[in-house]
Amino acid sequence: PRCGGDLLGLIEHVAFTEPQAAAATRGALLATAALHRAGVVHLDIKPQNLLYRSPPSASSHSRFVTPAGQPAELVLADFGCARELARSAAGGGGARGGWKALRDNGAGTLFFTPPEVIEEGVQATSADVWGCGCVLFSLLHRRPPFVHDGESEEMARLRILRAEPL
Numbered sequence: 001p002r003c004g005g006d007l008l009g010l011i012e013h014v015a016f017t018e019p020q021a022a023a024a025t026r027g028a029l030l031a032t033a034a035l036h037r038a039g040v041v042h043l044d045i046k047p048q049n050l051l052y053r054s055p056p057s058a059s060s061h062s063r064f065v066t067p068a069g070q071p072a073e074l075v076l077a078d079f080g081c082a083r084e085l086a087r088s089a090a091g092g093g094g095a096r097g098g099w100k101a102l103r104d105n106g107a108g109t110l111f112f113t114p115p116e117v118i119e120e121g122v123q124a125t126s127a128d129v130w131g132c133g134c135v136l137f138s139l140l141h142r143r144p145p146f147v148h149d150g151e152s153e154e155m156a157r158l159r160i161l162r163a164e165p166l
Contacts, residue, residue, distance in 0.1 A: 004054050004072060007047035007135065011142045014067040021139035024050075027062030027074030028135055032128045035076065036085075041102070043123055044081040045131025046112045047138050051075045081107035083123065110153055111144040115161050137165060 007024065010016075016024065028050055035042055042049075056063045056073035063073050083102055104121040114130035117123055137145040145165035146156050159165070 002053060003075075004052050004066070004070070006077075007050045007052065007074075007139065010052070010066060011047060011139055015142050016067055016139040018140065020065055020067060021136055023064035024052075024074060024139060025132055025136040027064055028076070028132045029129070030061050031074065031076040032132060035082075036125045036128070039085045039087075040079075040082050041085055041123060041125050042076065042079065042082050042128050042131070043108045044078060044112070045076075045128050045135060046109050046144075047135055049076065049078040050135065051077050083107070085125070110156060110160075111147045113160065115163065118157055118161055 028045065032042065032045065052064075052066065052072040052074055054066075054070050054072040056071055060073040062075075063071065066072050083105070085102070102123045104117050104123050107123070108117070108127070112131045112134045114127050117127055134145055143166075146159040148155070148166055
């Protein structure tokens with residue numbers, strides 16, 4: 001298999017159909033779940049960090065069909081923002097998905113950052129799930145959900161906190 005590029009490169013040219021976007025998002029969620037099981041949170045899930053290669057391997061669970069009709073598989077990349085998690089004690093405060101929430105270290109890309117990171121200053125596995133949802137929106141609409149060209153980052157932060165996509 002060879003790397004065909006990233007999802008951003010695909011959506012710059014054409015929007016995904018709903019079935020294509022669902023299959024690609026499934027691949028992103030499966031990769032994210034495997035990372036979480038290993039005790040790692042990615043913290044920068046976005047189209048640029050989701051690479052695709054073709055043809056997909058026989059054992060791949062992250063298969064999808066590109067808008068050009070090419071069978072491919074998704075691969076999660078760029079672990080520069082990733083952090084190791086620690087298991088939370090049963091009933092421990094700040095637990096999210098069985099892992100201790102981490103203090104925000106500023107890692108990640110604003111337009112794919114969940115409200116709890118902005119508002120509460122915590123990073124957890126839920127940030128990656130939010131990022132996958134933003135990727136799904138981006139595949140269908142060819143842009144991130146909370147950004148408008150030319151506006152300030154503060155306006156994007158407000159929109160994220162209000163959960164008001166454009």
